Amino acid sequence: MKKLTEEENGGRAVRLQVRDLGKVFGEGDQSVTALRDVNLEIRESEFVMIVGPSGCGKTTLINIIGGLEKQTSGEVLLDGKPISGAGADRGMVFQGYSLFPWLTVQKNVEFGLKMKGIPAPHRESAAKKYIRLVGLDGFENALPKQLSGGMKQRVAIARTLANEPEILLMDEPFGALDAQTRVVMQELLANIRRKTNTTILFITHDIDEAVLLGDRVYVMSRRPGSVRAVLDVELPGERSHNSLVLPEFLRIKKQIMDMLWQESNDAAMDR
Amino acid sequence: MGSGKSKKMVKSMQYKMLSLICFVLIIVFWCIASYGHLVQEVFLPSPTAVISKLLSMAKDGSLWANCRESIARVMIGWIWSVIVALPMGMLMANSKRFSAFVQPIIEFARYLPVVALVPLTLLYLGIEETQKYTIIFLGTFFQLVLMVADTVSNVDANMINAAKTLGAKRFQIYKEVIFPAALPGLIDDFRLTIGWAWTYLVVAEMVAASNGLGFMILRSQRYLATDTIFAGLIMIGLIGLVTDWIFRIISRIAAPWQERLGDSR
Numbered sequence: 001m002k003k004l005t006e007e008e009n010g011g012r013a014v015r016l017q018v019r020d021l022g023k024v025f026g027e028g029d030q031s032v033t034a035l036r037d038v039n040l041e042i043r044e045s046e047f048v049m050i051v052g053p054s055g056c057g058k059t060t061l062i063n064i065i066g067g068l069e070k071q072t073s074g075e076v077l078l079d080g081k082p083i084s085g086a087g088a089d090r091g092m093v094f095q096g097y098s099l100f101p102w103l104t105v106q107k108n109v110e111f112g113l114k115m116k117g118i119p120a121p122h123r124e125s126a127a128k129k130y131i132r133l134v135g136l137d138g139f140e141n142a143l144p145k146q147l148s149g150g151m152k153q154r155v156a157i158a159r160t161l162a163n164e165p166e167i168l169l170m171d172e173p174f175g176a177l178d179a180q181t182r183v184v185m186q187e188l189l190a191n192i193r194r195k196t197n198t199t200i201l202f203i204t205h206d207i208d209e210a211v212l213l214g215d216r217v218y219v220m221s222r223r224p225g226s227v228r229a230v231l232d233v234e235l236p237g238e239r240s241h242n243s244l245v246l247p248e249f250l251r252i253k254k255q256i257m258d259m260l261w262q263e264s265n266d267a268a269m270d271r
Numbered sequence: 272m273g274s275g276k277s278k279k280m281v282k283s284m285q286y287k288m289l290s291l292i293c294f295v296l297i298i299v300f301w302c303i304a305s306y307g308h309l310v311q312e313v314f315l316p317s318p319t320a321v322i323s324k325l326l327s328m329a330k331d332g333s334l335w336a337n338c339r340e341s342i343a344r345v346m347i348g349w350i351w352s353v354i355v356a357l358p359m360g361m362l363m364a365n366s367k368r369f370s371a372f373v374q375p376i377i378e379f380a381r382y383l384p385v386v387a388l389v390p391l392t393l394l395y396l397g398i399e400e401t402q403k404y405t406i407i408f409l410g411t412f413f414q415l416v417l418m419v420a421d422t423v424s425n426v427d428a429n430m431i432n433a434a435k436t437l438g439a440k441r442f443q444i445y446k447e448v449i450f451p452a453a454l455p456g457l458i459d460d461f462r463l464t465i466g467w468a469w470t471y472l473v474v475a476e477m478v479a480a481s482n483g484l485g486f487m488i489l490r491s492q493r494y495l496a497t498d499t500i501f502a503g504l505i506m507i508g509l510i511g512l513v514t515d516w517i518f519r520i521i522s523r524i525a526a527p528w529q530e531r532l533g534d535s536r
Contacts, residue, residue, distance in 0.1 A: 068432050088438025098433035102451045102528040112437035115447070143528050156433075163437055 012043040013079075015199045016065065016167050021074035023060055033224035034060045038074070040218060040227065042167065045197045051210040051256060052220030053263050058203045061225065062171045065201065066092045078166060088112055091165035095172040097152045099144040105131060105155050106140040112163035130158040133192060150181040157189070161198065170202040174209070183241050186212055190239040207260070211252050212243055219259050222267040229259060316498040321505065324498040333487075338506060341472055341483040344400070348407025349468040353461060356412055360419025361445065361453075370420070381413040385471055389478050398479035403472070410471030411464045418464070422456035423449060455526040462518040469507060 018040040025032045034057040042048045052058050063069040065076050067086035076083045078090065091112075099108050109127040118126075131140060134154040144152055153173055160168060174182045190213060193200060204210050210217045214233050221228040233252055235243050243249050298318065304310045305317040312320075328334035363370040388409055396402040426449050434448045476485030484503050491499035522529075 066432075066436050068435065086432075086435035088436070090436060092433065092436040094429050094433065096427075096429045098427070098429040100430060100433075100448065100451070102454075102526065111434070111439075111447075115434075115437060115439045115443055145528060159433075159437065169436075 012045065014041055015044050015046070015079060016040070016042040016201065017077040017080075018061075018065065019075050019077065021061070021064065021076065022072050023057065023064065023069070024072045035064075035071075036224040036226045038226055040201075042199060042201055045199055047193055047200045047202070047213060047215045049210040049214030049217045050201070050203045050220060051205065051207060051217055051260070052225060053222050053260055053267065054205055056220045056222055056263075057225035058205070058220060059171055062092075062169050062201065062203050066090050066169050068092075088116065088163050089166040090169055091160035091163050091167075092169045092171065093153070093156045093160050093173045095175045097144070097149070097156070097176075099152055099155055099159075101144045104141050104143060105136060105147075108144070108155055109159045109162050111159060116163075126162055127158075130162045131155075133161070133195065134158045134188065148181075149177050150185055153177070153185060154188070157192070161192070161196065165198075167199045167201060170200065172204055173202075175204070175206075182209070187240050189213065194238070207253055207256050208244060210256065211249055212239055217252070217256065219256055222263045222270075228263070231255065313495055313497060316501055320498045321501045324502045325505070328499075328502065334502075334506070337482055337484050337487050337503075338510065341476070341485065341507075342510065344403045344475065344483065345407060345465065345468045345472050347400075348404040348471070349411055349465050351404065352408045352412040352415055352464065352468075356416040356419050357457070360416045361423050361449065363416070363420040364423035365445075365449075377413050377416055380409075381417065385410040386474055389474065393479060402479065403475040406475040407468050407471045410474070411468050414467065415460060415464045418460040419457060422460055423453045425456065426452040451526075455522060455529050458518060458522045458525060462515060462522075465514055465518075466511060469511060473507075 018038055021035055021038040022033070023035040025034055038061060040048070040050075050058055050061070060069060064071045065083075067083055067090065083090070100111065103111065106124070106127055109130055110123040113123040113126060128137075128140070131137060134157055136151065136154050136158065139147070139151070144155070147155065156173070174185050177185060186209060189200075192198070202210075202213060211233055217231045217233060218227050219229045219231065220226065231252055235246055235248050237243070301315075301318060305312075305315055316324075325334065359373070363373060385406060389406065392402050392405050392409075396405055430448055430452060431444060434444050439447060472483070473485035473488070476483040477489045480486040484507055488500050488503040491497070491503070
C-alpha cells in the first residue's frame, strides 16, 4: 500500500495502522477464514467507521485491534509501534453493558485511573469532568442497575474517555438501544468528539450511523472480511439528526447500501 | 417510588406469613397426631415432651455444650474447606492447565462416599477433633472447589475485557473484577456447602465422639429417647435456619448492587 505523505493526510499523523491483517479460526478442514488482508489507517482526531454485513468479522477485527484476540497474520501499529495485548492506550466500548455493577457511576469512571495508580483526589476530579461531559451529573452515586440502557452506555463512554486513550474503539455500542435513544447517543458522541478531539474507530452494521458519524467509512465485504471500499463523508454543518435527510447524506447512504446489498446477495449465492 | 416501596413491603409481609403458616401447619399436624394418640409416644413424642426435654437440657447445660461442640466442628471443618477451595477454584476457572491437572482427581474424589472414608480417617487421625474436621472437610471441599470454579468462570467476559482495555493487569483483574463479580455466587456456594457440612458432622459424631448434637441423637436411639432425638433434630434445624439467615444478611451487605429474581422479598 502506498504510504500517505504528511501533506496528503492533512498534516495529521497516522494514529493507528492495520496492515495485511488476517484471522483464521480453527485448523485444517475445520478452519474458517474470518478476515483476509485487511488494511486500515486512522489519523489523529479522525472518526472512522467500519460498516459491514453481519458475520463479516467486524467484531473480530476490533477485538484484535483492542488486543483481546490475536491475529493469524499481519500487524496492528499504534503510533508506529506494534501492539501487544490489551492496554489502556486503546480504550474500548462494547455493545453489551460492561459496567461493574458493584461500583457507582463515579467509581466505574474512576476504574482505569485507579488501575494506573492515580491518587484518589485526582481520580475524582477527572471522573467528574467526564461524567459531566456525557451529561450524567447528578448520577455520580447511582449504581448501574438504576440506569437505563442509554445511560449505561454513557457511563461506559465516560469510563473509557477518563483514561485518555490514544484511540477509542467502539463495537456497536448503540446496537442494543431503541431507535430514539440511539439518535440521542449518536449526537452526544458527535458532540464529545468535537469537544475532545478523540480519535475514534467505530464499528456498526447500521448505515445511517456510519454516514452520520464518520469522517470516513470503510465498507467491509462478506466473509472472509476485507475492505471493499473507503468513502469520505463530507456533510455541511454539524452532524445531528438533521443530517439524516441531507442530499449528500442520502447519496453516500445509497452507495453503501448498494455495496452491502450486493455483498448479501453474493453471500446468498455462495451457499 | 413510594408506592413501589410499600408494595414491596406488602409482598415481603406476604412471604413471611406464608413461611410461618407452613411451620404452624406442621406443628398442628404434630399436635393432632400426638395428642390424638394416632401415633405411639415412643415413635412420636408429644410437643410438650420435646419442649420440656429441651428446657431440662438447657438447664443442665448439656444442650448448649453439645451445640457448641457441633458448631465449632462444622465451622472449623468448613472454613478449612473454604480456605483451600476458594483460591483453587479461582485458579481452575482461569487456567486451563491447572484445571486439567486437578479436575480429574477432584471429580474422582467427589464421588467417594465420605462415610466410606471414615475408617481410614480413624486409622490415620484417631478419634481426636482433627478427625472430625477432616470428615467435614472431605465432605464439602471437593464439591465446593468445583462450585467455585463454575461460579468464577461464569463471570461476564464483557466485564473482564472492559477491565483489560482499561489497563487492568492480571492480578488487578482477579482482585478488582473477578472476585467482586463472583462474590454473590460464592456466598451462595458457601451457604449450600455449610448445609452439607452439618450432614457430615453427624457422620463424624456418630462414629467416634463423646459429645455434640449428632452424638446426642445417636445415643438417644439406644434408650428409645425419641424426645431427645426430636430435640436434637430441632436444634440442628434451628441452627440451619439461623445460618441461612446470617448468609442472607452477609450477601446483602457484601453485594447490595445485585439484581435478584424475587428481589421483592
